Amino acid sequence: MAELTLPASIAGVEPVRSVRTPAHLDYQFTAGEATSRFLRGIAERRILGERCPVCEKVYVPPRGACPTDGVPTAEQVELPHEGTITSFCVVNVAFYGQAMEIPYVSALILLDRSDLPIMHLIQEVAADEVRVGMRVEAVWVPDDELAPTLESIRWFRPTGEADVAVDMPGEGEGTGLGSWPELSPGSGA
Amino acid sequence: MRDVAIIAFAQSEHRRRVDDRNEVEMLMPVVGEVLASAGMTMDDVGFTCSGSTDYLAGVAFSFVMTLDGVGPWPPIQESHVEMDGAWALYEAWVKLQLGDVDTALVYCYAKSSPGDLPMVMTRQLDPYSVAPLWPDAVSLAALQTRAAIDAGRVTVEAMAEVAARSRRDAMGNPKAQLAWDRPAADLLAEPETVAPLRRHDCPPISDGVAAVVLAAADAARGRASRPAWIRGIDHRVEPMALGLRDLTDSPSTRLAAERAGLHDGPVEVAEVHAPFTSQELILRAALGLDGDTVVNPSGGALAANPMMTAGLVRIGEVARRISDGEHRRGVAHATSGPCLQQNLVCVLEGDT
């Protein structure tokens, strides 16, 4: 880096190391048609997934498209409020905007009759008792607090039913779809 | 170079505010339409490339959910540029040169309506010395226009003619957002909004999406009766700082046009990406367009200006006119950055 020669008038002036330039921008987000349908259901204590007309998989929350087939999901499917934990982590640190008591469990929960797990909190059970395969159910806020937000479901808690086997892509096929020996080089490109 | 053509183009209607659908829901029908028009499904697409920017969406990684909307399964060859879709098309064109894929899907989208667009665009400027002043895009274009008027390269009368012609032509474009028929003389009676710009000199703020399908050589001939061949494509950039360049000219456009071989044949039609009327005049001079060229028959960015998308729309509009047999040879131009900082030129031809 070339050395700069400063004019005598500012020689010895303390260099500017940084400037603070706060920026504030407001955005009005559009939920979109599918998310609106879903959130209106949540405000009525209903969980509405949507089915892909091609592969018939049920997505919740629906995002308007099947990520496998790239077509709109328009058929609504009302889902039970119970599901199965497919995996989880135990969180031991406070994160931005979270007022949870530590430790808490954040889990992937596959709602019955749906095909992709949602991520939500597990409560009303000790963190070290949470298991993959555990059956859980939604705990809702009181009726007068119901609103079109996923936070209308406060968390999930164990139902007390027996654990079930987890059936997800990758399970039971070696260690997964993307594991190696099923294909030899040259066949997958 | 390998022959590569645009074989399909689709765009949404461009509107000031689309508030019932999100980006994914706006994009899906257009991608569906462009693939259907090429007689293809995602399984037939060799490479996918998109253009968009997080600052419009107000969300980091905003392109990720949009990709889910096109159904990228089984896994696809795919890339994304934080640029106008015209540059996504450039990347796809390069990819097709390599010969291992024969088709490409290019899409881009913008919802400008969630934020305050002029303020959002200030975040593009030098973060240490310019962005803190929050100079909006209209004011910067006004500075450029003043310089061009003072240099004798642009007149307010010529600018009004551009405005009147663009909005009149837009009446024949069902996708356009701003279309009307008023004589230029009437426009000049209107007050200046950001002098020397009047309201008619400025583009609308638009929500919109666009997509094209590219195909190489035989794949193009097999899928389209009259492919719009990309005969040359090039892009060049200038410094951002307005004091470091001649705002009354567009040397990067001129250079890109030379590299793209624009002057190797007649230019029957041109779609130039000029959000402000004075910029069309500057660009016409840089591209060396004379009175024989039909300029912006779609109405151009003055009729609809979806950010990150209006550049690809220019390419699509020229390609469509070539595929329709309306013209044989034309040029499309895309711009990015304040006051025409970065420019892309694409020369398109139909078979004779």
Added chain:
Amino acid sequence: MGRHLMGRARVAVVGVGQTQHQATRGDVSMAGLVREAAGRALDDAGMTWADIDAVVIGKAPDFFEGVMMPELYLADALGAVGKPLFRVHTAGSVGGSTALVATQLVQAGLHERVLTVAFEKQSESEAMWALSLPIPFQPPMHAGAGGYFAPHIRSYVRRAKAPDHIGILVALKDRRNALRNPYAHLHEPDITFESVQESLMLWDPIRYAETCPSSDGACAMVLGSEAVGDAAAAAGGAPAWVHGTAMRSEPTMSADRDPVLPLGQRECALDVYRQAGVTDPRRQIDCMEIYVPFSWFEPMWLENLGFAAPGEGWRLVEDGVTAMDGDLPVNMSGGVLSSNPIGASGMLRFAEAALQVRGRAGDHQVEGAGLALGHAYGGGSQFFAMWLVGAEKP
């Protein structure tokens, strides 16, 4: 060894440069940061800015610095005025995909010498803030990025029946490798198995010491045509030759995909190996730099990339195969676990692979490295970019 594919001209890496990576590079602006890396790459290539035909730049989300499309403001700092300047953004894989877009410009015969740069200056804004912009009506993120990946890691551990200490071994190895790399952000000479084990279990099964840092940094490479590579070789510049390149993407939210061992990554690797004529990656590839932001991703990716049988990736770690003195060293530079300027992290992997086969990796050189893999991934394990580079011309 490899084949010259139709339509693809040969490409050589003739210059590599990177910055000092640290939490805050308060001594340089964004322009200063990218010029530090690019200047070193040009020096390494024996070139000046004027020699460059085109510039391809990548970085992760613009909210990380608070500048929209910052390459436009950086155009003159990057020496790009009057040239093509191209900006790539493919999430965490961007450093790798940026290098690949630059490679394609040379492969297609469009340019002779392309400068590619990737950077992140997270200290200019707040990365956690940028990732946590509260979007109404989207499911709340309860636990940050680690909270997204930790359940997938738990799935791997369960499916592979891997013992708990594997993650610790990877963190220990990478941080010790970083001690050999003067550019690395984290230099922890006192690290021990116990210190990693006793670090806070942030997102069980991920401990604090098994996560990547947040860094300011940049990486740059000069890519040249075959003639440029030959000239570099004649001048003793030891170019690295590109033997294979590939990118793949898959959806975030598809019910059909396996985020633990993604199909897209497997197919991406297969494509690269096919181009390079590699049929047995475990034996033919000498070392690799792969994107491991949480330690458990090393055994996962060893399986997914074809270096271990299903469920066996962790055994390579446990047996020391992936250590500097093992027969398949992984993340010789210290990896993402030791330096993580997000947008540049992928390119640093690609650059380290090139340095290895050029014999220019300094104290972290693998003796006789002839063929090396550079790898990046991003998003929810859904965007993949890889290249194989070799000391010999393909």
